[in-house]
Amino acid sequence: MNPETLMNILIATIAAGTPLVYAALGELIVEKSGVLNLGVEGMMLVGAISGFITMAKTGSLLLAVSAGMLAGALMAMVFGVLTLSLMANQVASGLALTIFGAGLSAFMGINYTSVALEGVPELHIPLLSQLPVIGPLLFSYDILIYCSFLLLGGVLWFLYRSRPGLILKAIGENPKSGHALGYSVLRIRYLAVLFGGAMAGLGGVYLAVAYTPMWVEGMVAGRGWVSLALVVFATWRPLRVMIGAYLFGGVTILQFHIQGFGIEIPAQFLSMLPYLATILVLVIISRDQHLIRLNSPASLGLTFHPEKNQ
Amino acid sequence: MKNMWIKSMLGLFTWVCVMAGFTFSVHAADPLKVGFVYVSPIGDAGWTYQHDLGRLAMEKNLSGKVTSKFIESVPEGAEAERVIRDLAKSGHKLIFTTSFGYMNPTIKVAKVFPKTIFEHSTGYKQSRNVGTYMCRFYEGRYLTGIVAGKMTKSNKLGYVAAFPIPEVIRGINAFCLGAKSVNPDIEIKVIWVNSWFDPGKEREASEALIDQGVDVLTHHTDSTAPTMTAEEKGVYSIGYHSDMSKYGANAHLTATTHVWDSYYTRIAQEVLAGTWKSEAVWGGINDGMIALAPMSKSIPADVVAMVKEKEKAIADGSFHPFSGPIQKQDGTEVIPAGKQLTDKDLLGMNYYVQGVLGSIPK
Numbered sequence A: 001m002n003p004e005t006l007m008n009i010l011i012a013t014i015a016a017g018t019p020l021v022y023a024a025l026g027e028l029i030v031e032k033s034g035v036l037n038l039g040v041e042g043m044m045l046v047g048a049i050s051g052f053i054t055m056a057k058t059g060s061l062l063l064a065v066s067a068g069m070l071a072g073a074l075m076a077m078v079f080g081v082l083t084l085s086l087m088a089n090q091v092a093s094g095l096a097l098t099i100f101g102a103g104l105s106a107f108m109g110i111n112y113t114s115v116a117l118e119g120v121p122e123l124h125i126p127l128l129s130q131l132p133v134i135g136p137l138l139f140s141y142d143i144l145i146y147c148s149f150l151l152l153g154g155v156l157w158f159l160y161r162s163r164p165g166l167i168l169k170a171i172g173e174n175p176k177s178g179h180a181l182g183y184s185v186l187r188i189r190y191l192a193v194l195f196g197g198a199m200a201g202l203g204g205v206y207l208a209v210a211y212t213p214m215w216v217e218g219m220v221a222g223r224g225w226v227s228l229a230l231v232v233f234a235t236w237r238p239l240r241v242m243i244g245a246y247l248f249g250g251v252t253i254l255q256f257h258i259q260g261f262g263i264e265i266p267a268q269f270l271s272m273l274p275y276l277a278t279i280l281v282l283v284i285i286s287r288d289q290h291l292i293r294l295n296s297p298a299s300l301g302l303t304f305h306p307e308k309n310q
Numbered sequence B: 001m002k003n004m005w006i007k008s009m010l011g012l013f014t015w016v017c018v019m020a021g022f023t024f025s026v027h028a029a030d031p032l033k034v035g036f037v038y039v040s041p042i043g044d045a046g047w048t049y050q051h052d053l054g055r056l057a058m059e060k061n062l063s064g065k066v067t068s069k070f071i072e073s074v075p076e077g078a079e080a081e082r083v084i085r086d087l088a089k090s091g092h093k094l095i096f097t098t099s100f101g102y103m104n105p106t107i108k109v110a111k112v113f114p115k116t117i118f119e120h121s122t123g124y125k126q127s128r129n130v131g132t133y134m135c136r137f138y139e140g141r142y143l144t145g146i147v148a149g150k151m152t153k154s155n156k157l158g159y160v161a162a163f164p165i166p167e168v169i170r171g172i173n174a175f176c177l178g179a180k181s182v183n184p185d186i187e188i189k190v191i192w193v194n195s196w197f198d199p200g201k202e203r204e205a206s207e208a209l210i211d212q213g214v215d216v217l218t219h220h221t222d223s224t225a226p227t228m229t230a231e232e233k234g235v236y237s238i239g240y241h242s243d244m245s246k247y248g249a250n251a252h253l254t255a256t257t258h259v260w261d262s263y264y265t266r267i268a269q270e271v272l273a274g275t276w277k278s279e280a281v282w283g284g285i286n287d288g289m290i291a292l293a294p295m296s297k298s299i300p301a302d303v304v305a306m307v308k309e310k311e312k313a314i315a316d317g318s319f320h321p322f323s324g325p326i327q328k329q330d331g332t333e334v335i336p337a338g339k340q341l342t343d344k345d346l347l348g349m350n351y352y353v354q355g356v357l358g359s360i361p362k
Helices: A003-032 A040-058 A061-085 A090-108 A134-138 A143-161 A163-173 A175-180 A185-211 A223-233 A238-260 A267-285 A289-295 B002-028 B047-061 B078-089 B100-112 B137-151 B166-182 B199-211 B225-233 B261-273 B301-315 B343-347
Strands: A122-124 A140-142 B032-037 B066-071 B094-097 B117-121 B130-135 B156-161 B187-192 B216-220 B236-241 B252-258 B280-283 B290-292 B333-335
Touching: A003 A040, A003 A134, A003 A140, A003 A143, A003 A163, A003 A185, A003 A223, A003 A238, A003 B199, A040 A061, A040 A090, A040 A185, A040 A223, A061 A090, A061 A185, A134 A140, A140 A143, A143 A163, A143 A185, A143 A238, A163 A175, A163 A185, A175 A185, A185 A223, A185 B199, A223 A238, A223 A267, A238 A267, A238 B187, A238 B199, B032 B047, B032 B078, B032 B261, B047 B066, B047 B236, B047 B261, B066 B078, B078 B094, B078 B100, B094 B100, B094 B261, B100 B117, B100 B130, B137 B166, B137 B216, B137 B236, B137 B252, B137 B290, B137 B301, B156 B166, B156 B199, B166 B187, B166 B216, B166 B343, B187 B199, B199 B216, B199 B225, B216 B225, B225 B236, B225 B252
Parallel strands: B032 B066, B032 B094, B094 B117, B117 B130, B130 B280, B156 B187, B156 B216, B216 B236, B236 B252
Antiparallel strands: A122 A140, B252 B290
16 A cells, blocks of 8 residues: 555545534534434434535535534424423434434435535645645645534533533533523523534535535435444543544545455445444443443433423 | 205216216327336436436327326335336336336236236346346447546556446446457456445545546446546546536546437337237347447547447447457456357356456455
C-alpha cells in the first residue's frame, strides 16, 4: 500500500464517519437529559430529503442545511410532544418515529430519485492545505466536515465547562431534584430533544448533499441505529463517540480497498465488519463498570412530569 | 305508493345494469390494455427507465391499438402478487413484470388468469401463458471492453459489481475478453458491493478502485454514482443500463444499454393478432435489445470503427464474444480455439477468465 493510497483511505474515512458524528453527538445530548430517542434513523432520513430537495431547488448549501436541521427538529418535536407532554413510552415513540420518517422521506422524495447534485466543494484552506501529509489530511475537507469538528468542541465545552451543561446532566440524573431546585425539566428536555433532531437532520443532509450526493429511499441505511449504538458503547463520552464514528467510517472504506487489493476475505464478511469492529473496540475501551455507571444518565428513558411526580 | 317507489327503483336498477353491460361490450372492442410492473421508480437512468422507454415506444408504434399502465417501486414478493393480480383483474390482457423477484408471483397469478398473457423479464419459469425475456448484456460488455482496453493508460480496469451470480460474472468476463482482445496487458479489479442499488457504497467502491490506479471504471449496479465519481476524479467511466453521459461529460466513454422498444411492440402486436406463444427469449444486438450509448468524442476514430466492426460481426453471427481459446484464471482451458461456449455454459458461468484479479466470493 503506497502512502498516497493510505492518505486517500484516511480522508475518505473522515467523510464516511461525519454523518455519524452529527447524529451521535446530537443523540448524546438528548440522552444526557434523560430522554431516549430511538427515532434517529427517521430524523436523519427526513433531514436528508429536506436538505436534498432544498439543494436541488435553490443550490444553496446554507438553505439546504437549514432545511434539513429544521426538518429534523420538527420530527423531534413530534417525539417531544408525545413523550414529554403526553408522557408516552419513549422506546415505542422513538421506534414509531423511525418508521414514520422512513415512509415520509420516501414520499417526499418521489420525484427526486436519481436526480444528481453537484456535491459540496472541498474547502482548501490556503497555505495550510499545501503542507505535506498534514495539509491534505487536515485542511482539505468540505465545510460540513469542519463544522462537525466545531460541534465536537462545542459539545465538550457545553457538557464539561458550562453551567447549562451541568443543569442538563443533573436533570438527566434526577429530574425530581432538578424540578425541586426550580429548573423547568420539560423545557430543558424539549430543547435537548430539538437539538438532537436538528443534528440528526444535519447528519442526513451531509449524507444526501455532500457524501453521496444523491437521494435514494432509505439511504441512511442503518447509520441512525449505529449512531445510537455509538452513544451507548462510548459510555456517553463525546470524544469516544467521535472515535467510534471514524472507526466505523474507516472499516467501511477499508472493506472496498481490501477487495481491490485482492485479499481473500468474503465480501459478505467485510460488509459486516464495520458494525462488529466498532462495537468490539468501544466495548473494550469502555469496559470499566465504574465509569459506565458514572457516565450513564440515571433516569434515561423514564418519563417525568412535574405535576405527576410531586 | 310504497310499492310504486320500489318498482321504479327496480326499473332504474335494471336500466343501470343494461347500460353497464352495454358500456362493457363497447369496452371489449377497445385497445389492448398492457400493464407494466417496475421494481424501482422510473427516474431518468437505469433498469426501470429503459423499460419505460420501451413502454412509451410501444404506445407510439401501436397508437390507438394499445393503452398501457405502469406501477413502479413494487417490492418483490407478496406485494408484487397483489399488484399483478390487480392489473389482471382490471382488464389488462398483457402484463410485463420486469424484475427477477416477480417470477413466482407472476406464475401464481397466471394460473388464476389463464386468458391473460404474462411476460416476465430475467426469470427462468415459463408456462402456457407466461413467456420470459432477457438480453445478452455480455455482447455489449465485450464491445465496451474494447473501448476500455484502448483507452486505459495504467492497464488497470475497475468493475463495481453487485452480486456474484452468473449474470454479473458473465459481464465481467466478457468485458475482460473484449479488453484483452486489443490490449493483452490489462487487469480487471472487481469490488463487490452486495447491493443492486446503493449509491453510497457504489461511490466508496469506485473511489477505492480509482485510488488503486484504475483509470477506466465500469459497473454492474444500478446507480449513476460510479460515473459521477469517475468524473470527479478525472478518470474514464463506462455506463450501464442507460446513456449516463449527462452525469459525466468528460468521464463517460459509452455505455451498455438495453432497449425494449421493438420487443414490447412485437409482443403487443402478437397478442393483438392472437399469434403469441410462450417463449424464452434471450435477445442481443441482433434483436435490437442491446446497444451501445453514443461514443464519447475522446475515443479515437479508429477505435470507434473497430467497435462498430465487431458490433456488426456479433449482430450477423460471424463472431461470438465467448469464442475459444478462453482460459480460466488458473490457466485451465475452458474452450479450445475454434469453438464457442453454448448458452447453457453461459447461463451457469461461475469462474473468472484470465485477466480478472481476485476470486469470486462464495
